């Protein structure tokens with residue numbers, strides 16, 4: 001049996017481990033943390049939506065949605081607790097940086113049901129929303145932020161999509177399914193060195209001990225660039241990787257403020273989703289008026305939410321949801337994105353034979369994790385069997401949707417995706 005080592009036991013690593021085990025690999029997962037999903041996965045807002053700038057990303061999200069929808073079948077085991085998809089739908093408000101025509105064309109091609117809403121439709125269907133257009137987003141310290149809107153927004157509505165209620169439990173579910181197939185998980189196990197000879201990986205050192213491997217997969221989330229550096233890969237990447245600090249805030253008053261779909265609001269620079277207990281989560285979409293918090297060392301990030309970020313994000317949310325009451329004390333969490341230069345992930349081999357990457361998840365790949373495990377197992381099996389993916393990109397066919405997803409779109413050597421929104425929207 002060929003041996004695979006997955007570095008990282010987040011939602012991506014756990015999913016890859018499960019699918020590699022299903023493909024006949026003997027799998028060991030190593031994580032420097034204390035358990036499954038303790039990295040960026042546990043900070044995830046776990047929003048499930050289909051709006052991306054390329055067809056392949058849209059089709060991947062639609063395929064993965066069906067995995068969440070059929071979660072027990074996807075896992076194939078009985079467990080005491082399952083994470084749950086809240087399939088409440090998505091309202092993506094219009095904004096110049098996201099092509100309305102392009103999104104509709106991708107949705108049609110992928111077979112995703114949607115409705116095009118005028119501002120009148122938006123006001124009729126989401127009476128709790130302010131439909132004003134405030135583009136471009138402004139700092140809340142700028143008096144222009146408080147000006148009246150001069151026009152109104154429409155939206156693209158998908159009746160499907162929503163959120164996963166417990167992202168850490170999602171990773172734990174995948175790990176539990178993998179464990180039943182013999183996958184071994186080792187925690188407090190930091191990979192510090194690789195054994196590479198003649199352009200091929202043979203193994204690695206973890207906590208000072210040597211482990212042999214036929215293939216190694218870097219699924220280290222925001223630590224991925226550091227691990228690539230350790231392996232000496234990256235020179236042939238056209239897309240760079242860089243960690244970025246993020247805050248997501250919670251508002252509890254009034255409860256049930258967002259009764260239906262989640263809201264993508266790049267117009268004001270936020271996204272909002274309900275939680276299963278009626279609170280509201282508010283995140284940001286990297287508006288140009290806010291400083292981007294690039295990170296040098298992920299292990300030294302300030303993991304406390306700040307009053308400044310809280311006020312900025314929640315005040316924007318209150319503009320869209322006039323009934324929202326801004327709490328005095330900030331509540332929320334801090335996480336770190338693994339940002340790829342064009343906000344599109346890299347799922348690929350590297351210049352070292354046997355060393356693979358599932359990285360650059362750019363704050364937008366939690367939703368895709370179940371299908372990412374499948375596409376990585378597909379990619380690894382074909383490349384290990386001799387396929388030249390760099391020259392002849394593999395096509396992954398979604399089990400549920402039958403969509404053809406060109407894995408060249410996630411290549412480390414792809415041309416920069418110039419249609420990206422320069423934000424978490426991808």
Ligand SMILES: Cc1cc2nc3c(=O)[nH]c(=O)nc-3n(C[C@H](O)[C@H](O)[C@H](O)COP(=O)(O)OP(=O)(O)OC[C@H]3O[C@@H](n4cnc5c(N)ncnc54)[C@H](O)[C@@H]3O)c2cc1C
Pocket residue numbers: 007008009010011012013014030031032033037038039040041042043044045046047048189190191192219220221222223227246247248334335336337358361362363364365366367368
């Ligand atoms: C605040 C926030 C909000 C988000 N919201 C959404 C959302 O709404 N929707 C969405 O689709 N996506 C979202 N994302 C993105 C999504 O959560 C991530 O893309 C996903 O969780 C990444 O999973 P991962 O397994 O690749 O990384 P991680 O969960 O970070 O796991 C990487 C693991 O690698 C381990 N590791 C690192 N270095 C080493 C080493 N040298 N040796 C051993 N182990 C190592 C770490 O301990 C860690 O456990 C969000 C992310 C954040 C931070």
